[in-house]
Amino acid sequence: MPAADTATRSSRPLHDARRDAWLGTVLLLTLGSLAGAVLTAPPAGSPAGPALGAVLFLGSSVHVAASAWFCTVPEVRRFMAARPGRYLYAPAALVGGTALLGALVPRGAFTLLLLAFFAWQFVHFQKQNLGLAALAHAAYGTGPLRREERRSIVAAGLAGTAGLLCRPSLLQLGQDTPSLLPRLFPYAAGLFALAVVVGTACLLRRPRDTRPWQVVGLQGTALAFFLPVFLFNSPYAAVAGLTVAHGFQYLLMLGLVAGGDGGGRMPRLISLTLLVNIALLLGIVLNLASHLHGGGPTSRTLYGAYLGAVMAHFVLDAGLWRLRDEFPRTFLRDRLPYLLG
Template sequence: MAALEPARSASRAHVAGTVPRDAWLCVTLLLTLGSLFGAALAAPPAGEGAGAALGGLLFLGSSVHVASSAWFGTVPEVRRFMAAHRGRYVAAPLALVGVMALLGAVVPAGPFALLLLAFFAWQFFHFQKQNLGLAALACAAYGAGPLRRGERLALTASGVLGILGLLCRPALLSLGGSVPRAAAVFPFAAGLFAVAVGYGAVQLLRRRPEERPWQVGALYGTALGFFLPVFLFDSPYAAVAGLTMAHGFQYLVMMGLVAGGGSAERIPRLISLAVLVNLALILGLLLNLASHLHGGGPAARALYGAYLGAVMAHFVGDAGLWRLRDAFPRAFLRERLPYLLR
């Protein structure tokens, strides 16, 4: 009987890792697809604003998700890592907030709209980088090996072409009267997007069946077609709101798992989660208030610019803290999420 104990222990460990791994995958897929389809179904008629329910979901998927990244500053080992890389985690965020606040105050609304166009391009590229990271994480979690070059290329290309589609139709970003349209380019962007999706599907199918479990295929396929609503809908809420909510909910799931994970006792992990929730909601409310000040005077517009700078700082910080090819993020996340990073 004693000889059976190692096997039983290994089986229990396998089950303990499989359940949270599958739960992460299912929740991520449900929230992503639910956001994309739900926003299309719940989009208000042209000219009307979002209702309370859709507005609340957008608040969670935008301001709250950005604010939740402040939680990293409460973790001692992450603070030490940031202190050792002050350029990315201190100097760049402060510069972005300061420069954007200044530009918001002094640049007239017309030229500032062009800056907003560049901001949105960066924002949605950040969305697709997260999708790529989730696909790579699924490959690691399910033992499928790393994403291959062609698979990464397809994901990046589909994201870039989705962004091009958005920039061709600035009305989807509420910039319709402020920047020139490139409607003639839109059909080409749509066609190339379809090519990129098809290429990505072919690249995935080139794997042996055991190297592409359905879980990996489902998450990779979702990431590959993420920007499809841009080419299907004329409503900003149907085309763009779902992307924003899906991205934000993906991020909040990961932040919740990281904040509540690790080898600490149950009470410290609950405290960590409580800190995350409070920071995300309080700072998210402040960001949300600032995001509506673009139509005010110079002081209000400076606060709006600072809000944009804070969101950009989130892009810059996340690009380092979630980069699994670097030693510290990989070790930190493996300790917190051992069932995803073996």
């Protein structure tokens, strides 16, 4: 037997173990975050306790700040420099534009802009769930997500986002929002239920050997991700779990990439140290800015810049994690071969 074949076969058990550990950790972080938020949520109108506040800090500000780690990787910098429109001009315009809006737009109109921001944010959450489901199928060799499966996951996310926008109190935006929105909530709930039923039926139509329980678990979680929105009245029970789960999913993936194989010229320990320091230090800055929405023009300018930084994170991630493109797919395969080997 050739030596290359022997090496490949001997690495398969390790790859399988890493793959199983990855998927199990994603499921644990996602379901644990959703359940933990429900169990620790304070009553509506009360602030979050220290424990929930700490995990919200990690799942929101820290995870957004962590995306700046990509700028420390030479090949990623070269990829972004060749596309300045997406990776330089668009982020700068978002930060500058929202900072200006924060200073100039009256508070009532700014609330409407916040609804648009939250719509983009939660659609971004579901895109990540869709990507994780697709990655699970790739890792387990069960074929790509089918068109109807993708559409069901996207539809469930859109309906869940619509449900949030129809209940602005869940986003702590009870004032200055259109009175029509709450009346549309039952329709959003119905569309969400329909998307989950259709998506489940599509999944069960797969041959049994193309739907191992691990893939079913992750794809089912993606479908039902927004269920808390339709079950709870507390903003923290309905929304905090979504935010924490999304952030922890992201931090796990970025941590694996930073410490993965094929790290190039940067030693693994240095790469992980950079990630932790960037995420925490910039996360503290973002967290401070995120609480300035109720102040004067200067505070609201900084709050607007914070919103722009979060949206810049959406734009960067949409390109750097798009696995149908050659560079992101090759970059991830080199560092995590057990997922895209």
